[in-house]
Amino acid sequence: MQSYSRGWKARKLLRELKHQKRCEEAATIIAAFWHGAQARAELRRLKYVAACTRAVTLIWAYWQGTKARRELRQLKEEARSKQAVSVIWAGWQGAKARMELKRLKEEARRKHAVAVIWAYWLGLQVRREYRKFFRANAGRKIYDFVIQRIMQKYFLGLKRDTPSMSPCKKYRSRFTEEKKAVFAEKLQASEIFKDKKEGVEVLMADLQVPTEEFAYGRSKIFIRNPRTERRRGCLENLAALIQKIYRGWKCRTHFLLLKQSQVVVAAWYRRFAARKLLRELKHQKRCEEAATIIAAFWHGAQARAELRRLKYVAACTRAVTLIWAYWQGTKARMELKRLKEEARRKHAVAVIWAYWLGLQVRREYRKFFRANAGRKIYDFVIQRIMQKYFLGLKRDTPSMSPCKKYRSRFTEEKKAVFAEKLQASEIFKDKKSLYPSSVGQPFRGDYLEISKNPKYQKLSSSVEEKVLLADVVNKINRGNGKGAARIFLLTQKNFVLADQKTGQVKASVPLPDLTSISGSASAAKGDFLLSSEHLIEIITKLHRTGATAVNQEHLDINISDEFLVQFKHDKVCVKFVQGTPKNGNGVSCKRKNNRLLEVSVPSTA
Numbered sequence: 001m002q003s004y005s006r007g008w009k010a011r012k013l014l015r016e017l018k019h020q021k022r023c024e025e026a027a028t029i030i031a032a033f034w035h036g037a038q039a040r041a042e043l044r045r046l047k048y049v050a051a052c053t054r055a056v057t058l059i060w061a062y063w064q065g066t067k068a069r070r071e072l073r074q075l076k077e078e079a080r081s082k083q084a085v086s087v088i089w090a091g092w093q094g095a096k097a098r099m100e101l102k103r104l105k106e107e108a109r110r111k112h113a114v115a116v117i118w119a120y121w122l123g124l125q126v127r128r129e130y131r132k133f134f135r136a137n138a139g140r141k142i143y144d145f146v147i148q149r150i151m152q153k154y155f156l157g158l159k160r161d162t163p164s165m166s167p168c169k170k171y172r173s174r175f176t177e178e179k180k181a182v183f184a185e186k187l188q189a190s191e192i193f194k195d196k197k198e199g200v201e202v203l204m205a206d207l208q209v210p211t212e213e214f215a216y217g218r219s220k221i222f223i224r225n226p227r228t229e230r231r232r233g234c235l236e237n238l239a240a241l242i243q244k245i246y247r248g249w250k251c252r253t254h255f256l257l258l259k260q261s262q263v264v265v266a267a268w269y270r271r272f273a274a275r276k277l278l279r280e281l282k283h284q285k286r287c288e289e290a291a292t293i294i295a296a297f298w299h300g301a302q303a304r305a306e307l308r309r310l311k312y313v314a315a316c317t318r319a320v321t322l323i324w325a326y327w328q329g330t331k332a333r334m335e336l337k338r339l340k341e342e343a344r345r346k347h348a349v350a351v352i353w354a355y356w357l358g359l360q361v362r363r364e365y366r367k368f369f370r371a372n373a374g375r376k377i378y379d380f381v382i383q384r385i386m387q388k389y390f391l392g393l394k395r396d397t398p399s400m401s402p403c404k405k406y407r408s409r410f411t412e413e414k415k416a417v418f419a420e421k422l423q424a425s426e427i428f429k430d431k432k433s434l435y436p437s438s439v440g441q442p443f444r445g446d447y448l449e450i451s452k453n454p455k456y457q458k459l460s461s462s463v464e465e466k467v468l469l470a471d472v473v474n475k476i477n478r479g480n481g482k483g484a485a486r487i488f489l490l491t492q493k494n495f496v497l498a499d500q501k502t503g504q505v506k507a508s509v510p511l512p513d514l515t516s517i518s519g520s521a522s523a524a525k526g527d528f529l530l531s532s533e534h535l536i537e538i539i540t541k542l543h544r545t546g547a548t549a550v551n552q553e554h555l556d557i558n559i560s561d562e563f564l565v566q567f568k569h570d571k572v573c574v575k576f577v578q579g580t581p582k583n584g585n586g587v588s589c590k591r592k593n594n595r596l597l598e599v600s601v602p603s604t605a
Helices: 002-133 139-161 177-190 196-206 226-368 373-396 412-428 454-462 535-549
Strands: 214-216 221-223 469-476 483-490 494-499 505-510 516-519 556-559 562-567 570-578 588-593 596-601
Touching (some): 196 214, 412 535, 454 483, 483 535
Parallel strands (some): 516 556, 570 596
Antiparallel strands (some): 214 221, 469 483, 483 494, 562 570, 588 596
């Protein structure tokens, strides 16, 4: 045994060494793969960074080229604008000159036309005035006469308006008698002079007349008329006025032309500036959109790169986790194998030791037993082992019954619900045709949610006990068989009928006073006094609660198509018949006489 044990230990040590070597080789291979994966990931990242840098450089170069082209277009546009302004200004100056020349020509034509029209008009007036004095063939004589008359009238007016050329008339009209005597003396004195011119010079020197006011001729003296000076001053004033009006008109016309030209130039310039601003805004908008798109692509590329990196990290983490899990599983299996081997060894040692002890005991006690005692001991040990095994199997094996799993999950509320369903089955099964369709419908109890509905708050406060069932039923009138809506409430001690609209309690019946319940065997949903949509549930809860209240096992329930009821002092027979009621699928009641109440219910398929 020692040799076997040493051989087994040597083989175990060899296996452990081989396994440790394989684990080290596997760890080396995994580390090599992991480092290679990291290197490839880093290489992919560097390639992606280089590609992104190249893309950014290319985008920046395109952007710089776009900016340069835009600046060039702007400079060209400014040059074209300046050239257009120069051309417009030259064209405007030429237009102004042509307009001025046209105006002067038009003015000359108007003056000439006015002169011609005035001459024709004067001739027409003269012809109209003197036509009656001449014969029709005296046109030439009339023309000569008119011309002579016009010239005569002209010269007569000229004689009247022209100042006298006599040098003494001006002064003769002003002379008084004294002055005349003085001048007479002077004249007598002048006769002394042989030459009259000398006498006139002496006279003018004596009168102290300024030399610039007169001038001598050969036989006359010319004296300046004072009206000449006034006329000259008036002519100057008139010339100044004409010049003022002309210059004002000229300046105003020039100003209006300048204003019109300024408006035209400003309109063209504003139009050009607006187009330029519009182009700039459009270009700016396109640049912003391009920048947004580039940024979106760049952010998308970054997000995708980050997503790839995270996916790669997740894959690596998952791979490491999987490798570690495999390694832990391998270690666990190795440990389990070692423990199993150790357990087998211990079991083998125990078995060998037991056999050895049994052999020693048998050798020692063989002389005290019969020859067939070993078989009996063996059977007894085998039976005891099997008994212990089957007892443990009974304790640990789950029950084979299909209902125990569900029974263990039932709460008290579910047990109560199924108990009610069981009670309903015992009451109505094979007795009422409505029962099979109601089996799958759960019993809700409070259909009106009377404790939560504010409409029935007053009614809920008037009921002290817990409400087991709340539903709307039709109360059948005993006189004419018509139905009225009522609220049916069931508690532990009584049931209550209340008005549906006002919530006022109409009747309250204690459950100990309830002796029996009668219903029809047809599919009518109600009894002789009440008609309800939840007949099965109402009768079941009344049966359970009423039996508990009167300390009985059960109440009497009569299910039939015809039964007797007590209406006040008379007994009335309630009879259920098949038919088609007037109000659809509902129940209609009709009082035939004092002894019969006929209930018409719809027929069931």
